[in-house]
Amino acid sequence: MGEVDTKGVVLLDFWVSPFGQRCRIALAEKGVEYEYREEENLLGDKSPLLLESNPVHKKVPVLIHDGKAVCESLIIVQYIDESWPHRAPLLPADPYARAHARFWADFIDKKIYECGTRLWKLKGEGHSAAKEEFTGILKLLEGELGDKKYFAGDAFGFVDVALVPFVCWFYSFETYAGFSIEELAPKLVAWGKRCMERESVAKTLSDPHKVFEFVGVLKKRFGVE
Amino acid sequence: MAEEVKVFRSWGSPFSYRVELALRLKGVAYEYIEEDLSNKSTLLLEYNPVHKKVPVLLHHGKPIAESLVILEYIEETWQENPILPKDPRERAVARFWSRFLDDKCSLALWMSCWTEGETQQNFMEQAKECLHLLEEELKGKKFFGGDSIGMVDIAASFIAHWLGVLEEVAGISLLDEEKYPNLCKWTEEFLKSDAVMECLPKRANLLAFFQARKHAISATKASV
Numbered sequence: 001m002g003e004v005d006t007k008g009v010v011l012l013d014f015w016v017s018p019f020g021q022r023c024r025i026a027l028a029e030k031g032v033e034y035e036y037r038e039e040e041n042l043l044g045d046k047s048p049l050l051l052e053s054n055p056v057h058k059k060v061p062v063l064i065h066d067g068k069a070v071c072e073s074l075i076i077v078q079y080i081d082e083s084w085p086h087r088a089p090l091l092p093a094d095p096y097a098r099a100h101a102r103f104w105a106d107f108i109d110k111k112i113y114e115c116g117t118r119l120w121k122l123k124g125e126g127h128s129a130a131k132e133e134f135t136g137i138l139k140l141l142e143g144e145l146g147d148k149k150y151f152a153g154d155a156f157g158f159v160d161v162a163l164v165p166f167v168c169w170f171y172s173f174e175t176y177a178g179f180s181i182e183e184l185a186p187k188l189v190a191w192g193k194r195c196m197e198r199e200s201v202a203k204t205l206s207d208p209h210k211v212f213e214f215v216g217v218l219k220k221r222f223g224v225e
Numbered sequence: 226m227a228e229e230v231k232v233f234r235s236w237g238s239p240f241s242y243r244v245e246l247a248l249r250l251k252g253v254a255y256e257y258i259e260e261d262l263s264n265k266s267t268l269l270l271e272y273n274p275v276h277k278k279v280p281v282l283l284h285h286g287k288p289i290a291e292s293l294v295i296l297e298y299i300e301e302t303w304q305e306n307p308i309l310p311k312d313p314r315e316r317a318v319a320r321f322w323s324r325f326l327d328d329k330c331s332l333a334l335w336m337s338c339w340t341e342g343e344t345q346q347n348f349m350e351q352a353k354e355c356l357h358l359l360e361e362e363l364k365g366k367k368f369f370g371g372d373s374i375g376m377v378d379i380a381a382s383f384i385a386h387w388l389g390v391l392e393e394v395a396g397i398s399l400l401d402e403e404k405y406p407n408l409c410k411w412t413e414e415f416l417k418s419d420a421v422m423e424c425l426p427k428r429a430n431l432l433a434f435f436q437a438r439k440h441a442i443s444a445t446k447a448s449v
Contacts, residue, residue, distance in 0.1 A: 072324060100289075
């Protein structure tokens with residue numbers, strides 16, 4: 001991960017990226033002042049700052065703190081949690097509870113975006129398989145959340161941060177899948193609304209219709225009808 | 226009261242090896258439960274219902290799954306011989322390379338050994354890029370973790386032991402000493418550790434296992 005010539009806290013990001021939004025929410029929860037820099041041409045030529053600070057993956061988000069880059073959204077969120085520990089802890093104190101949170105954040109990271117992408121990219125059998133898999137993912141998350149206010153209990157935390165940006169993608173996933181997320185996972189939808197009552201989340205998440213438009217742009221780029 | 230630490234593992238799995246190595250580095254006594262991956266136990270499926278995989282660590286009866294999650298838990302629970310640095314940014318760098326090994330590197334290396342033709346060439350190119358990045362990251366260091374074995378070294382144990390076996394089975398060469406002198410030196414240093422050697426599966430057994438698998442795949446293809 002690169003070292004560059006910037007001061008303070010800079011977040012290299014892209015407006016609709018759910019991964020970038022995780023970082024924005026974490027920074028807001030901690031009250032950290034930072035400079036947001038939009039990677040204007042993410043789907044085209046990447047900026048020199050991005051290529052220098054994330055030479056391995058060349059992806060947003062990248063958090064640059066006093067010139068030193070941190071990459072990969074969940075790693076960035078943990079870095080934020082450890083660097084500003086005195087306010088709004090995102091991971092609990094107990095090692096087992098922390099492991100539990102890391103496990104579910106990892107599950108969300110591996111499954112949601114990848115499977116969700118197949119919902120709008122594929123047709124026929126591939127689409128049916130993606131729909132079934134996504135339903136399974138929702139049910140697992142619904143089960144894990146249960147009747148709790150947030151995933152770790154009463155406090156908004158790591159798993160919530162990992163998942164909540166996808167709430168504004170629900171509309172797109174539902175439309176392309178042909179199912180209702182409210183029907184499949186009502187507790188999850190209620191949790192999403194509760195999270196939206198938090199300023200950090202409300203100010204960060206994109207308008208679901210703008211996300212849907214963006215998916216339309218991606219479909220064109222990938223030559224999907 | 227003795228701590229109850231159990232590891233659900235499979236003898237040849239580089240992922241369950243990571244967990245055993247971390248426990249040994251920290252001097253933690255544990256019991257292992259061998260899993261037949263073609264016939265998983267009810268207990269394993271109960272403790273890891275989401276992924277149904279090894280490794281699973283059981284501590285005081287509570288299960289934890291996913292090897293990198295388990296490594297973080299081990300680090301936080303037993304303080305001897307830390308495998309992660311204290312500084313938040315250095316920790317982020319260690320986590321980054323551990324994830325890189327899992328998400329990009331393992332797949333490219335593994336698939337290079339099990340595919341053919343153009344597909345294999347593509348995976349081998351990817352694998353070489355991954356090895357090059359790791360080679361650069363090792364510059365000036367004995368281990369990825371610095372002077373002692375850390376989380377990234379543990380995550381990279383696949384390269385130190387399994388890769389050579391797979392290269393032999395596939396008849397290819399990826400970890401070239403001329404191109405990757407740092408990685409080759411790292412392998413030597415890594416394999417000098419007692420903790421590393423104590424629970425490493427025997428090379429001959431791994432070789433026999435993967436060769437048998439290769440024959441089985443060839444036989445299936447021949448009969449199609």
